[in-house]
Amino acid sequence: MTMTELLLLFISSIFVHNILLSRFLGCCPFMGVSSKLKTAQGMGAAVVFVIVLASLMTWITYNYLLVPLHLEYLYTLSFILVIAALVQFVELALKKLNPVLYKSLGIFLPLITTNCAVLGVAVLNMNEGYGLAAALVNALGSSLGFLLAISLMAGIRERIEDNEGVPESLKGLPMALITAGLMSIAFMGFTGIIK
Amino acid sequence: MSKNNHFRIITNGILSENPTFVQCIGLCPTLAVTTSVANGLGMGIAATFVLIASNAVISLLRKMVPDEVRIPIFIVVIAGFVTVIEFLMKGFAPELNKSLGIFIPLIVVNCIILARAEAFASKNGVVASALDGIGMGLGFTIALMFLGSIREIFGAGTWFGNPVVSFEPAMLIVLAPGGFIVLGCCMGAFRAIQARAAKMKGLGATPAEAKTSGCGCCTMAKFCKKLEADEDCEAK
Numbered sequence: 001m002t003m004t005e006l007l008l009l010f011i012s013s014i015f016v017h018n019i020l021l022s023r024f025l026g027c028c029p030f031m032g033v034s035s036k037l038k039t040a041q042g043m044g045a046a047v048v049f050v051i052v053l054a055s056l057m058t059w060i061t062y063n064y065l066l067v068p069l070h071l072e073y074l075y076t077l078s079f080i081l082v083i084a085a086l087v088q089f090v091e092l093a094l095k096k097l098n099p100v101l102y103k104s105l106g107i108f109l110p111l112i113t114t115n116c117a118v119l120g121v122a123v124l125n126m127n128e129g130y131g132l133a134a135a136l137v138n139a140l141g142s143s144l145g146f147l148l149a150i151s152l153m154a155g156i157r158e159r160i161e162d163n164e165g166v167p168e169s170l171k172g173l174p175m176a177l178i179t180a181g182l183m184s185i186a187f188m189g190f191t192g193i194i195k
Numbered sequence: 196m197s198k199n200n201h202f203r204i205i206t207n208g209i210l211s212e213n214p215t216f217v218q219c220i221g222l223c224p225t226l227a228v229t230t231s232v233a234n235g236l237g238m239g240i241a242a243t244f245v246l247i248a249s250n251a252v253i254s255l256l257r258k259m260v261p262d263e264v265r266i267p268i269f270i271v272v273i274a275g276f277v278t279v280i281e282f283l284m285k286g287f288a289p290e291l292n293k294s295l296g297i298f299i300p301l302i303v304v305n306c307i308i309l310a311r312a313e314a315f316a317s318k319n320g321v322v323a324s325a326l327d328g329i330g331m332g333l334g335f336t337i338a339l340m341f342l343g344s345i346r347e348i349f350g351a352g353t354w355f356g357n358p359v360v361s362f363e364p365a366m367l368i369v370l371a372p373g374g375f376i377v378l379g380c381c382m383g384a385f386r387a388i389q390a391r392a393a394k395m396k397g398l399g400a401t402p403a404e405a406k407t408s409g410c411g412c413c414t415m416a417k418f419c420k421k422l423e424a425d426e427d428c429e430a431k
Contacts, residue, residue, distance in 0.1 A: 022371045024227035028306060031222060073282070076300045077274040084267055114270075116223050116304045123297050169387035170379075173219055177379030184372035 006137050008194055013141030015190035019117055020149040021183055026117030030150055031176055033111070035161070040154035044147030046108035048140070051121050053090065054083050055139035058122040059132055079122050087113045117146060152183065201326055208330025214307045215338035216385045221307040224298050225339060226374040232355050235343030236336065237291040238298065241280050243332025245302050247325050248276045250316040254324035257317045269312045270303065277302045307335060345377055 001009075019025050026047070033043045058079045066072050091109045094102040112118060121142050125135040156179055160166065166175055212218060215225055221242075228238040252272050260268050281299050284292040292299065302308065311331055316324040347353055350368030352360045367373050 024223050024371070024374065025301075027222040027226060028220070031219075073278060076277050076281070076303055077271065080270055080274050080303050081267075084270065114304045114306065114309060116301045119304050120297060120301055123300050127297065167383070167387075169390060170383040174379045174383035174386070177375045177382065181372040181375030181379065184375055185367070188370070188372065 001134050010137050010141040012194045013138050014145040016194050018145045018187050019142045021187045025120035034154045037154040040150045043108050044150045046105045047146050048143040050112050051143040052139045054118050055135050057082050059135045084113050204326045205330035208334040213334045221305045229342040230369050231347045232343040235339035239336025239339045245276045246332045247328035249273045250324040250328035253312045253316040254321045274303045
């Protein structure tokens, strides 16, 4: 892939194919951890960190272990194990090496193991047949898109929470879903920037 | 266990503990595959198969698995069955497999399945666990088909591919934003009906109130709760 193609992939993975608003990956934290802006940003940062690392590890696992052994069909099983082991390892490593970073990201890490965004990006990279550079660019773009969307969502939700106009039965999750729908309509406007 | 009890385990998953509308878990596949009824049905069947099989196997293994490593072991069991259903779909329903795409391997991280393994199968017998899998799977399938019907009828004007309406369908409902909005409205309506039913029975508090936080009994809910609690402490 040329530099221009990589740049296009980066921008389209943030805005056009936003991982939350158009691909529907990682909706659980998007709805569960988005009621406060600070928590949402912490979660987003942890997701960026884990998705990029996990994409690197799963790319290596697929291309240097599963393909040579003709075991491609075991990708689901091996990817989830690699991701789970990686998250555990990162948690331990951060605790020892960088306690400051651990304090801000550490609490989010156990949440991320069973997050479909991480496995989803790994499977997408494999299905699209990306090389290492493209896989990493796609991972970085997708996860930054996650950070962007969850921060916007938390900002909106902080304001909705105190609004008396929301009907009783729509409070909380239903209202958050409808908000996400309106955000998704806004993001559809980006479709035109990449042909 | 009596027959009555078996029946209750199944209806539990369909109504009072419906994974989509009451527990609000497994949102990603719910939003992504309900663009048509057929897709919703296909995803529901695939998830039900994995739920029944993994619940039964995990229930059999429950006394052998050490507590510390139970989650990784559950995930390996689930991933095995997901690989099986992926092969079956590729072989017998290639069209469906194509339209569900990435969401078939993602059944592994669907919180419904892990949540049932953790909350039910690791504590109950094989028969009860398999029945719980059937109930939860049916509840999930019904919710997916319901949402799929609304989105297909109003968004594409068809039902199972047959044209049914005379008005101009709104394309937006089939696209991504429609998924969020339709699910939000349905969940709100479900809560309103529940609240009204509770009021008619003379109960003060609505049953939905206890679960407004959303995550329901997702295995990860306790981490979310802890996060929110930590934030509150810092704020004070």
